[in-house]
Amino acid sequence: MALDSARADTGHHRNASSRPVVRLPLDELAGPVCPRSAGVDEAHARLLAESVEALPPIVVQAGTLRIIDGMHRVRAAVLTGRSDIAAVLSDESDDDAYLSAVAANIAHGLPLTLADRRAAAARVVAMHPEWSDRRVAKAVGLSGKTVGVLRRAADGPVADVRVGTDGRVRPIDAERGRQIALELLSSRPEASLREVASAAGVSPSTVRGVRDRIRRGETADARPVRDNVRPIKPRAADDIDCGRLLHNLSHDPSLRYTEVGRTLLRWLHNQPATVTVVEELPPHCLPIIAQLTRKYASRWADFAEQAERRARVEPA
Structure with missing residues (x-):
C-alpha cells in the first residue's frame, strides 16, 4: 500500500517531529490543506494570539507551501504583527497531506465540525476505496456505521477487498475468500493456516473450516454452482x-x-x-x-x- 497503517491513520506528526524547524515568511504560504468549510475561526485565532506560551511550529507541504496543520496559528501570527512563523516542511503527496490535515484537526486544536468530518470521509473513501469503514472512520473521527452510509451513497470506485485498521486484506465477499482458500489448500495441502489465510484474505479460523470440510469430503458446499458456467473463448x-x-x-x-x-x-x-x-x-x-x-x-x-x-x- 502506498501509505502504511500508522501514517495513514494518525497523520504526519511522527514524521514531522524529526524534521528541522525553519522560519517561513507568512506572505509566501499558500492556502490550507485543512478540510474546514467555514475557514478560519477568528475567535480561536485571537485566543492563540493572546497566548503567552510559545505555539508549536506549523506543518507545511514542501514545494507547494500549503498549510497541512496550523492555519489558526498563521492567523494568530498575522494578528500579532509578525512577518514569519516557525514551520516544519513535509514531503507528503497531496493525498497524504490531506489525511494528515484531517488527523491533525481531529486530534488537537479546534475540532472539525460533523459536516467537515463527513465531507472528509467521502473524500477518503474516494481516495482509498479499499479501506474498510472502520479504517476510514478512525482517520476522520466518525463511526464505522456513518462511513458505511456515506460509502453506499457515493457514486465512486468499488474495490473487491477491504483493508482494515490492522492492515489485513479481506474480500468483501466472504464466499470468494473461502473459494480461494479451497483452491490453495487443494494445490498446497502442506501450507499452514496462516499462509493460506494471508493469501486468501480470510481468517485462519475460516481456513480451518474449509480444511475440515475437505477432510470430511464436504467440499461441494465450498464450491460455486456450475449451472451458470461461463465459457472462456481464448484469444490469439x-x-x-x-x-x-x-x-x-x-x-x-x-x-x-x-x-x-x-x-x-x-x-x-x-x-x-x-x-x-x-x-x-x-x-x-x-x-x-x-x-x-x-x-x-x-x-x-x-x-x-x-x-x-x-x-x-x-x-x-
Whole structure:
C-alpha cells in the first residue's frame, strides 16, 4: 500500500517531529490543506494570539507551501504583527497531506465540525476505496456505521477487498475468500493456516473450516454452482495487448495488497524483457537456456489452464 497503517491513520506528526524547524515568511504560504468549510475561526485565532506560551511550529507541504496543520496559528501570527512563523516542511503527496490535515484537526486544536468530518470521509473513501469503514472512520473521527452510509451513497470506485485498521486484506465477499482458500489448500495441502489465510484474505479460523470440510469430503458446499458456467473463448496471443492487461492487473487491489498477488505481478512484469535479449547471449549457453525456458513455458501453460478452468466455474 502506498501509505502504511500508522501514517495513514494518525497523520504526519511522527514524521514531522524529526524534521528541522525553519522560519517561513507568512506572505509566501499558500492556502490550507485543512478540510474546514467555514475557514478560519477568528475567535480561536485571537485566543492563540493572546497566548503567552510559545505555539508549536506549523506543518507545511514542501514545494507547494500549503498549510497541512496550523492555519489558526498563521492567523494568530498575522494578528500579532509578525512577518514569519516557525514551520516544519513535509514531503507528503497531496493525498497524504490531506489525511494528515484531517488527523491533525481531529486530534488537537479546534475540532472539525460533523459536516467537515463527513465531507472528509467521502473524500477518503474516494481516495482509498479499499479501506474498510472502520479504517476510514478512525482517520476522520466518525463511526464505522456513518462511513458505511456515506460509502453506499457515493457514486465512486468499488474495490473487491477491504483493508482494515490492522492492515489485513479481506474480500468483501466472504464466499470468494473461502473459494480461494479451497483452491490453495487443494494445490498446497502442506501450507499452514496462516499462509493460506494471508493469501486468501480470510481468517485462519475460516481456513480451518474449509480444511475440515475437505477432510470430511464436504467440499461441494465450498464450491460455486456450475449451472451458470461461463465459457472462456481464448484469444490469439498476437491479439492480446500485454501492456494494457498488465496495467489493469497492476491496479487491482486484490492483487496489489496480497503477497501472492504482488509476486505474480513481478513475474508478469519481468516477462517482456526476457524475450529481447537472445541476440546478446553467448552461444554456448543457448542450449541450456532453451531447455530452461521451455520448461518454464510449460509451467506457465499449466498455470494458464488452471486459471481458465477456475474462471469457468467461478465467474467474475
